[in-house]
Amino acid sequence: MKRYGVGFAALAVASALVLTGCSGGGASTPTTSANTTAIISTNGSEPQNPLIPTNTNETGGGKITDNIFAGLVYYDEKGAPQNDMAESIETTDSTTFTIKIKPDEKFTNGEAVTADSFINAWQYGALLSNAQLNSYFFEDIEGFSYDADSPLTGLKKVDDLTFTVTLTAPHSDFPLRLGYTAFMPLPSVALTDVAAFGENPIGNGPYKLAATGAWQHNVKIDLVANPDYTGGRKAQNGGLTIKFYASADAAYADLQSNAVDVIDEIPDSAYQTYTTDLGDRAVNQPAAIFQSFTIPERLAHFSGEEGQLRRQAISEAIDRDTITKVIFEGTRTPAADFTSPVIDGWSDSIDGSDVLKYNADDAKALWAKADAISPWSGTFQIAYNADGGHQGWVDAVANNLKNNLGIDASGAPSPTFAQVRTAITDRTIQTAFRTGWQADYPGLFNFLGPLYATNAGSNDGDYSNPDFDALLSKGSSETDSAAANKDYQDAQAILFKDLPAIPLWYSNVTGGYGTSVSNVHFGWNSVPLYYEITKG
Amino acid sequence: MAGYILRRLLQAIPVFIGTTFLIYFMVFALPGDPIIALFGDKTPNPAVVAQLREQYHLDQPFIVQYLIYMGGIFRGDFGISFSGQPVTEILARTFPVTIRLAIIALLIETIAGILVGMVAGLRKGKLFDGTTLAVSLILISLPVFVIAFVAQFVFGVQLGWARTTVGDGAPIQDLILPAIVLASISFAQIVRLTRSSVIETSSLDFVRTAYSKGLGRRRIIPVHILRNSLIPVVTYLATDFGVLLVGATVTEGIFNVPGVGNTLYQAIIRGEGPTVVSFVTVMVLIYLLVNLAVDLLYGLLDPRIRYVK
Numbered sequence: 001m002k003r004y005g006v007g008f009a010a011l012a013v014a015s016a017l018v019l020t021g022c023s024g025g026g027a028s029t030p031t032t033s034a035n036t037t038a039i040i041s042t043n044g045s046e047p048q049n050p051l052i053p054t055n056t057n058e059t060g061g062g063k064i065t066d067n068i069f070a071g072l073v074y075y076d077e078k079g080a081p082q083n084d085m086a087e088s089i090e091t092t093d094s095t096t097f098t099i100k101i102k103p104d105e106k107f108t109n110g111e112a113v114t115a116d117s118f119i120n121a122w123q124y125g126a127l128l129s130n131a132q133l134n135s136y137f138f139e140d141i142e143g144f145s146y147d148a149d150s151p152l153t154g155l156k157k158v159d160d161l162t163f164t165v166t167l168t169a170p171h172s173d174f175p176l177r178l179g180y181t182a183f184m185p186l187p188s189v190a191l192t193d194v195a196a197f198g199e200n201p202i203g204n205g206p207y208k209l210a211a212t213g214a215w216q217h218n219v220k221i222d223l224v225a226n227p228d229y230t231g232g233r234k235a236q237n238g239g240l241t242i243k244f245y246a247s248a249d250a251a252y253a254d255l256q257s258n259a260v261d262v263i264d265e266i267p268d269s270a271y272q273t274y275t276t277d278l279g280d281r282a283v284n285q286p287a288a289i290f291q292s293f294t295i296p297e298r299l300a301h302f303s304g305e306e307g308q309l310r311r312q313a314i315s316e317a318i319d320r321d322t323i324t325k326v327i328f329e330g331t332r333t334p335a336a337d338f339t340s341p342v343i344d345g346w347s348d349s350i351d352g353s354d355v356l357k358y359n360a361d362d363a364k365a366l367w368a369k370a371d372a373i374s375p376w377s378g379t380f381q382i383a384y385n386a387d388g389g390h391q392g393w394v395d396a397v398a399n400n401l402k403n404n405l406g407i408d409a410s411g412a413p414s415p416t417f418a419q420v421r422t423a424i425t426d427r428t429i430q431t432a433f434r435t436g437w438q439a440d441y442p443g444l445f446n447f448l449g450p451l452y453a454t455n456a457g458s459n460d461g462d463y464s465n466p467d468f469d470a471l472l473s474k475g476s477s478e479t480d481s482a483a484a485n486k487d488y489q490d491a492q493a494i495l496f497k498d499l500p501a502i503p504l505w506y507s508n509v510t511g512g513y514g515t516s517v518s519n520v521h522f523g524w525n526s527v528p529l530y531y532e533i534t535k536g
Numbered sequence: 537m538a539g540y541i542l543r544r545l546l547q548a549i550p551v552f553i554g555t556t557f558l559i560y561f562m563v564f565a566l567p568g569d570p571i572i573a574l575f576g577d578k579t580p581n582p583a584v585v586a587q588l589r590e591q592y593h594l595d596q597p598f599i600v601q602y603l604i605y606m607g608g609i610f611r612g613d614f615g616i617s618f619s620g621q622p623v624t625e626i627l628a629r630t631f632p633v634t635i636r637l638a639i640i641a642l643l644i645e646t647i648a649g650i651l652v653g654m655v656a657g658l659r660k661g662k663l664f665d666g667t668t669l670a671v672s673l674i675l676i677s678l679p680v681f682v683i684a685f686v687a688q689f690v691f692g693v694q695l696g697w698a699r700t701t702v703g704d705g706a707p708i709q710d711l712i713l714p715a716i717v718l719a720s721i722s723f724a725q726i727v728r729l730t731r732s733s734v735i736e737t738s739s740l741d742f743v744r745t746a747y748s749k750g751l752g753r754r755r756i757i758p759v760h761i762l763r764n765s766l767i768p769v770v771t772y773l774a775t776d777f778g779v780l781l782v783g784a785t786v787t788e789g790i791f792n793v794p795g796v797g798n799t800l801y802q803a804i805i806r807g808e809g810p811t812v813v814s815f816v817t818v819m820v821l822i823y824l825l826v827n828l829a830v831d832l833l834y835g836l837l838d839p840r841i842r843y844v845k
Contacts, residue, residue, distance in 0.1 A: 046802075047619065049574075049620065128584065128587065131584050131587035133574060133580075133584070135584055136581055146581050195620055217621065217629060218799060219794045245792050246788070246798045246801075247792070249685075250700070250789070250792040253688055253692060253700040254701050256700070257692050257693050257700040259700055259701065416807075417568075418568030418569060418807055420568070421569075421575075421577075435577065436577045437577060438577070457581065458578050
């Protein structure tokens, strides 16, 4: 029902634009319906990897694979999963899932989408020797191994359109993960020559490549609507041209001269002016990106009760409101928890979240209390990569700490991202460091499990708290999502006490669109829902 | 002549080996593991990292990596980028665009620079000369990205005379605005070089002799004055072509030109050794060839400079 509402709104907006002569797309004859053959152009970046779903982990490639592949589910504008290729996903214990695929779905080369299309793609993605960047997504499926080649024994074909997935432990949010790129199906031709397929992928999504070689490296990729796609993301336009930009500035200049229709990144240099430039065509809304800095437990003075006090003092000494307003021109939203406001189950009133409120006096008192346990010595430093535009806020935070705690604090820049990440991964880093998390799928667990569970993959600070782990497992085995979210909120209350990472803010998605397009909405993952956009 | 060319070409071999070695060493010495950076803010599984390191020979010591790379070059294989594309393909895709951009810029700066410089030199001390000196000084002192952003905003966004960024296939009409931006600084240099050279030549004896023989200005200016004034300008142009190839990075970024500068910058950021080294190597080769061509051009401009023996 909602879809029709949106459609009518689009029609109304489109015809209003035509009548007032605002349509910049050169529509010469008045028309009452949007042009379903119009090509929408948008910004992107050259994919870092071949277009294999299990090997695409960055936004440039993800934007393409999400549009040419359709998984078992997709995420609607609110981030809620909707069945795409799946007819049903059922479980009684959150450990074994029975997945039925819709009949008559096919890839754009005519091959049918079957249970094998999923099983083979996942087996390929999980196998160690295939070295896929997204292989960790399959870690909860039975048979997965990080150390040796091992088939996923938890995948069982029942019939052509049905298969079961068995996990090593209950994960109630498993169906929610299935819309992520890593879980897309592949046609059989993909696995016979992966390199060739990655260059000219064949999918089953709302769009397909316009032709062989439609991916012009460093320039653009041309996609056209896939007429055979029957899911909920049916394209309301004729196609999508994703232009690759080396900088957000170039994309913004193109938007201003109407050379591109929709962009999802406003350059820092335009933060002050873009709302005046674009008016109500400017977009600035919170996204599923959580920014923080991590203080590893191994640092002197940062473990035990003394560490807790110091962490809380540091958190209360940071004036998040002013920094997001002054340095980021309101394109960040001060954090209220460890997840993101676009995720179902988010709450700004978790026990202990007061430590995120700026309170210089209390911060000073907490720091003095810690000093009573063991006097502070040395400099507090935050490591960051100088090639990522972080200096501004790191300096501001360091100044906050200097002024409010009376300690020596500073940023510790490294020239490159690779250098910082290597030091973090090797555990050779001896300071606090910048951390960020962009969710893979819209669930609270994704912000907590991989980052703070004992020995978890991205637990860069080596945090460990059995009570926290227990609440996470309890949440995972709940079958009711409200109950699970409650457990995850309780788990965050523990994080607020221990503060393994100091929450800073959520990155907003900033963007804008031209006068000739309408019905532009951004999804939970900061990417516009291209299939809804109409033009003309 | 042929012997001279051959000698110059043979000299290119040690230069080639030396530069590739140095560049490879510098990329190797870049801190941080490029494979770990592929995973973004997420911590990768060490076994997957090990697999990928092996695939790109990053687990080998420097000298082995370098020998593998050089061995590949002699078989026409320049390695594979992290995105799985052969580096030769990336070279073939990006170099024509940048060379086109550099040639347009070179043509603009040469023609406009020599003309303006010559007129200024012949009218030394007049209003045109003074204005030229002032304008060229401003151009030289402005950073290229300032000129680029202003040009993009004024001519692209405000006036709509040019496209804000370069479109499909980088057609010549799209490259003109970035080329003008790229040419602007060298244009100012060429104006100044030509001007002073013309002033110097004009006061030489043979020019006075030519006038006293009764030759007209239309013959004296191009043949006697200009031809003899061009040697320093041509020398400058040769080095400038190399600068244009490399210096296009900023301009290419702003106008989104899918050329060498853009790609090389990305490759350095990602620590892709083979891509960086191959790009720089091709640049070095072009540089050597252009310099050879210029040295040969001297003989045409001034027959006293010969390369016999």
